[in-house]
Amino acid sequence: MAEAHEAVAFQFTVGAEGNELEPTQFILDVYVPTHIRMYIYIVFISKGVSVNVSYDVFKALVYAGLHSWKLRCRRTMNSLYNSIYPGHPLRGIAWCGMIYVLNTKDRDPSNGLIDWLNSNIFSRYCAPDNSRTLACLVFGSGTYVVLIQIRQYILKKLFSYHGWMYQEHGKMSGIGPKVWGGLVKLFIGRNPSLYSYQSVLPTLPLPSLDDTLRRYLRTIRPLCDDTEYRRMEVLAEDFRRTIGKKLQRYLWLKWLISTNYVSDWWEKFVYLRGRSPIMVNSNFYGLDAAYIHPTTIQTARAANVVCAAFQYRSELDHQETKPLMVQKLIPLCSSQYERQFNTVRIAGKEADKIIHYSDSHHVAVYHKGRWFKVFMYYQNNLLQPCELQLQLDEIVRDTTPPDYGEEHLAALTAGERTLWAEARGKYFLSGVNRVSLEAIEKAAFVVILDDDEFDIGVKADDKYDTYANAILHGKAYNRWFDKSFSFVISKNGVVGLNVEHSWADAPISGQLYEYTISEDIMNFSYDEAGNTRGTPRFTALKPIKLKWSIPEGCNDMIETSLAQATKLYNDVDLHVYVHDAYGKNFMKKCNLSPDAYIQMALQLAHYRDSGRFHLTYEASMTRLFRDGRTETVRSCSIESTEWVKAMDDPTVSKSERVKLLRLACDYHQQQYRDAMTGKGIDRHLFCLYVLSKYLEIDSPFLQQVLHEPWKLSTSQTPANYDDQRLKYLIKKNPDLAKKYGIVDNRNLASIGGGFGPVAADGYGVSYIIASEDLIFFHISSNKSSSVTDSKRFGQHIHQVMQDMRTLLTAD
Missing domain, CATH: 3.30.559.10 (Chloramphenicol acetyltransferase-like domain)
Structure with missing residues (x-):
């Protein structure tokens, strides 16, 4: 998708934010994780030391700490479960129990190994009955793990077969594919969590150099005249006979020790090494549902969408989301989901980096030039939409003017990366600016309450163009392009999504977006006036307006970045x-x-x-x-040009x-x-090019290929609506389904x-x-x-x- 821009001409080259903080509080709020910070606050308070924190904020920290510990325990249990999948802990316990019962009945399934463990190890330290029990437990656990490893190995080999891909969609013809499909169903297991199949997915194969060069030459044949094509044939053959083999051997070594020989270099060199603005050049956008506009109240739509996104995050954290399966049989890799929330791209002078935080309890909200921190939990409970809408309404009613330099601050994320890295290092690593910046960067995601209104429908007109431009780049200063994604909600309640590209590809964000829109319309919904449903259970913490201290020099850099970004987006057609x-x-x-x-x-x-x-x-x-x-499909072929x-x-x-x-x-x-x-062309050639740069070897062939x-x-x-879940929502809310005319996913179709x-x-x-x-x-x-x-x-x-x-x- 947007990565093609950087693939061409590739070169190496939380407390009281905004207030004056006491030194103790500043150190705690900036450097110390929430659960540790909570303990330190308790110790300080017990010793009579002032840390300048309100009772409400202290309670929020306590509950945040509890939430973090619960989340860690849940993730640990999920990791253990995934490590033995498609086995199950209960089946392992049953297996050990069966081994013990057989052993007590004088039927030794271990062929003497349990007796050896008992007499040589456990009997030295335990009573006879306990030592035999431990020996049975160790043998049972060990054999169960071995059986699981064998099953995982078989699954990995089965998933390495891709002959089914070349058959008619949804059909299996021939004895071989049918037998393969039966074996997959036999070994695949039931009720997988999101990451259950990660360890059994095969490694991306490394194509042979000859095959890649042959396929490459075929793809460029319709683009070249005879003279140019013969020149490329000579360059390719010279590359194959000389440095190509050497580079292929080095790449084979990388393939041997990597889970994926492409992905780390692709992220590093195509995305994070790029110094041009990520606005327009890298970030992409998603638009609202085409048919349904459920409310025109901005804060109500924002509250529903944000709460739905947090609900989705909770399902990811608990790994309740099922992995996507091709033909309901073959799992897709789920690793890209890990950095969807609580993630930010940090600008560097030579290369950016992606920072992912394990948890976040707030969102950052932008409205009329001001930035706010909005807490999403109260007493360890996720806010309901009606409770969140109260906070967002308060932001909209707030008439406080932006601090000096605050209104255009986000333009730093829209301009050239080196300028933003310089400004960040000089003005945002200490004092109040650091605290406020971290409130944005550590947020789960960003919410933009926009000033503009957008009309949507299914008729073709220029209104779509205005809407799409606004979500792609806005005014450059009213989007925070470094966050993994940002929801943009227009003044009349139309939603858009702006996504930073480096952490994952579009289908991951698309799945979140479709989940959010369906929950918003079919589950949370709105009352007759267009507001969120429900009655607030409590008065939640109020949003905190972030404070900034922008000196003149910093403001000059902000305006320079804004000028760069404005020139860029004004050129977009x-x-x-x-x-x-x-x-x-x-x-x-x-x-x-x-x-x-x-x-x-x-x-x-x-x-x-x-x-x-x-x-x-x-x-x-x-x-x-x-x-x-991703991989590239070269759509311009000999066959397509003839047609x-x-x-x-x-x-x-x-x-x-x-x-x-x-x-x-x-x-x-x-x-x-x-x-x-795994038989693509461009990622293989890309990796060979990276190696040539590492080894300082010039290759006219690779230079030509990578600069085309x-x-x-x-x-x-892709449209990835979960049909089963949508049927459940329709059954759960038949009145809403009737109101919006929803019988399947077509009426929820995204633009x-x-x-x-x-x-x-x-x-x-x-x-x-x-x-x-x-x-x-x-x-x-x-x-x-x-x-x-x-x-x-x-x-x-x-x-x-x-x-x-x-x-x-x-x-």
């Missing part, structure tokens, strides 16, 4: 095209993959827009492997065009499957989301198949480019989708 003539239902009836169908439509639209073929990026996932993230040229060639018959379209879609599907199963511009960068936003332009003279296109007959295309480019125009590209997509429907209907 973002258009949302709504295609409602038909959708995936028609594509499936034509026996074509919806994703491949849309990718071919984008190829034809781009060819008509630019007059030539270009290197095309489509993001696919590699989460079938442990710690997997595109045939569509505008009047001498080619309709039947031949249909034949070429099917061949192009089939080949695209094969490429997508290859990418998902992606003139068309595409990504599909989707998108990302900024990737190449200076190219397009970024994200699309979501929202329902059977509704597709949203989010098209971005640069206004400064003379060869791109996002609305024009949307018109080309509109015409192409019509042409393809006419072609297939006639066929």
